[in-house]
Structures are given as structure tokens and as C-alpha cells.
Amino acid sequence: MYQNQNLQQNQPMLNSQQLKKDFPILSRVINGKKLTYLDNASTSQKPQSVISAITDYYTNHNANIHRAVYTIAQEATLAYESTREAVKDFINARSAEEIIFTRNTTESINLVAYAYAATTLKPGDSVMVSALEHHSNLVPWQEVCRKTGATLKVIPLSGDPELRYTLDFEWFQKNIDASVKILAITQASNTTGTIVPVEKFIEVARAHGAKVLIDGAQSVPHMPVDVQQLDCDFLAFSSHKMLGPTGVGALYAKKELLETMPPFLFGGDMIREVHQQEATWNDLPWKFEAGTPNIADVIAFQEAIKYLRAIGMQEIAEHDQELAHYAKQQLEAIPQIIIHAPKNAKQMTGIISFEIPGVHPHDIAEIFNSDNIAIRGGHHCAQPLMETLNIPATARMSFYIYNTQEDIDTAIEAIKKVIKIFSPKK
Secondary structure (H helix, E strand, O other): OOOOOOOOOOOOOOOHHHHHHHOHHHHOEEOOEEOEEOEOOOOOOOOHHHHHHHHHHHHHHOOOOOOOOOHHHHHHHHHHHHHHHHHHHHHOOOOHHHEEEEOOHHHHHHHHHHHHHHHHOOOOOEEEEEOOOOHHHOHHHHHHHHHHOOEEEEEOEOOOHHHOOOEOHHHHHHHOOOOEEEEEEEOEOOOOOEEOOHHHHHHHHHHOOOEEEEEOOOOOOOOOOOHHHHOOOEEEEEHHHOOOOOOOEEEEEOHHHHOOOOOOOOOOOOEEEEOOOOEEEOOOOHHHOOOOOOHHHHHHHHHHHHHHHHHOHHHHHHHHHHHHHHHHHHHHOOOOOEEEOOOOHHHEOOEEEEEEOOEOHHHHHHHHHHOOEEOEEEOOOOHHHHHHHOOOOEEEEEOOOOOOHHHHHHHHHHHHHHHHHHOOOO
């Protein structure tokens, strides 16, 4: 298997400039300018070890899993299941039986919504979400509530100017009660970069008997996450946001809950026995993994986990926060910029959204693109949050392990170019 040439186990510090060499796409030149990639909240780039793992599977081990005794099928099954063990260790789950592979964070949340919530909620019950949620952790709960007669409650943003873009914890404490059966909350906003202190929310939810789902799409790739320490019931996240391939998601769920939940999908591999008129279900975790899965990309996901663990998640968290803080300082020095991020850098992950009044974020992103700088312009699949902020969209920069202060300096020059282009002509 391919080994990273530029990354040593337990290296003492995060050398982003050196790490860039492991990511082939970051050397791509368009119109004479090297790629500056600042859209990591959308998807991360892939190191050569991940790319090589996909090629290795199709070159040497391509076979279906869990079905055959011949050598390459056994190799494929072992590699696939060893990724499950790697995910278990990465988030400190108790057992690999608590790790379900899905296509993405969205499918993981939907699995919980339909296999757990839809089978347990009833009129008079409530689901609580927050004002920071991505559509993927809002729309499934809207639908479940509509079908079951349950009520959807939303934790608002704090009204304290010093705590702007954070959640109103006092409101949450006052408004949660025994009717709230599920708290579904993000650990880090994909729009404002707000880190939510989910430990506090979980503790209160537990006291009221609620189950807790954490949307970890923006947290698991960027900071240490320990499900046993959090004591959450469910955690959903995606491979592609943490250096791995697209098309692979993971759902952590407590075993005692999974044992009570019916399958989400039906067909091959999720069954124990099938007869003409009835069937019984497979053991955990395969009970929730119907059909042939995304074998190659699951196997490659393990290489991404190895890569991140070699650096250290605490080091990654500190690096991302330092970049966000530096970007915030640079943006604050430009009078035309409005920043949509918490005041306290310690409450931010490596995401920062901003706007230039009078300039649509799509135009900002297009001008950035003319200099081969990749950022996101839009509502970031968080339209209710945009409505709360009374804006249609933002421009967003999001950072990861291979980003540097020089990348931010390049982006700042692009912002100055945007302002110059859209300044009123005298």
C-alpha cells in the first residue's frame, strides 16, 4: 500500500507547506496560477495515499465483500471491515458494531430520522434543532415531525452582541422539557464556523430524557471527537470532508439503540434468512447496510484516517483556528467587509463567512476564481440561518491542514480586487 513520503508518525508540528506535496491537485496550475483551495467545508482534497488506495483496490482486490471464500474476496472484506475498526477507534466508540457505513452525513441523519424517530415519535412529542443547522439536519426532522404529528422546536441564536453567532443556551435550558425526545444539533456550523459546546447541551438533554444526535460533518474532520466522553446517542459525519473519498458516510449509534431500530433499507447482505413470505435480519452493523456498498472508497477512507491520526486531531484543531483567527484579523482591516463569525476565535473552527455590501457572493467567488482561488458563495445549505441574519448569502473561506497564511494573503488580495472592480466610478 502507498505510504506518505512527506508525513511522519507523530511529527512535532503541522507543516502545511510540506503537506501540500502529498495532495496532487494542489499543484494544478490554471491560467498561470497555482490553485489556492479554500472550500474545505464543502469537500477536502485527497492525499496521494487515498488516491492510491482506490487504485490498489481495483487493480488487486476487486471483489464483492461478505459473500465469497476466494482470496481476493477475503482480502476485500478484511480491508473493508478494518476501516470500520479504524472509524471506531477514531471516535472512540465502544464497538465496531456501533459503526454503520452510509453514503454521507445526510444519509446517516436520515437513517436515524426514519429508523428511530419515525418509529418512536407521536403527537405531543418534540424534536429540537438549532438555528445553525445545515439543511441535512433540519429537513429530515421537518418531515418526521410532519408524518408523526410531533413538533419541531428551534434553539435561536444568542441576542447578546458579545455572543453573536452562538446559540442561546439559556433559552435552551428554559424551553427543553419532557416532550423533547430528540435533540439534533451541529457541533460546528458550516456557515459561521461556530463551535457549539455540545457537551453542555447533551447534559441538559439527558436530564430531560432526550436522545441526542450530533451532526459532526464539520467537527469530526477538524477536532478530537470522543463519543463515549460526549455520551451522545448518534454521531453523523462524512469521509469526503476529512481527506477521504466522496460517497462514504459514517453513523455512530449506541448498540442498544441500533438493536431496537428496524432496517432503513432492505435487500442483500442485511438479511439472515429469507423465505418466500418472510425474512430475518443480519447482525449489527450489517443489518443497516443493504446491497453492495461503496467498497473501494470505504477502504480508501482508512488511509485518510491514518493520515489525520499521524498529524493529531488537536494539532489540526489548533491549526485551523489559527488560520481562521488570522483571516478574521485581515478581513477586519478592510472597512467594506462584514464578517459573520463569532467574536471569540476559540469559538470558531476553520470557517469564516463574510459579505461586501452591494456585491453578490457569487460575483466575489467568480472574481476569486479568475485568480484560481476556490471559495464558496451562496447560502451554504443553511437558508433559515441566512433568513435569521437577514442576508441572502455569504462568501465563505474554509481551511484545512494544507492551508497556510500565504493562502489567506492571496485571498485578501483577491478581495481588494473585488472592491476595486465594484467601487463606484468617479
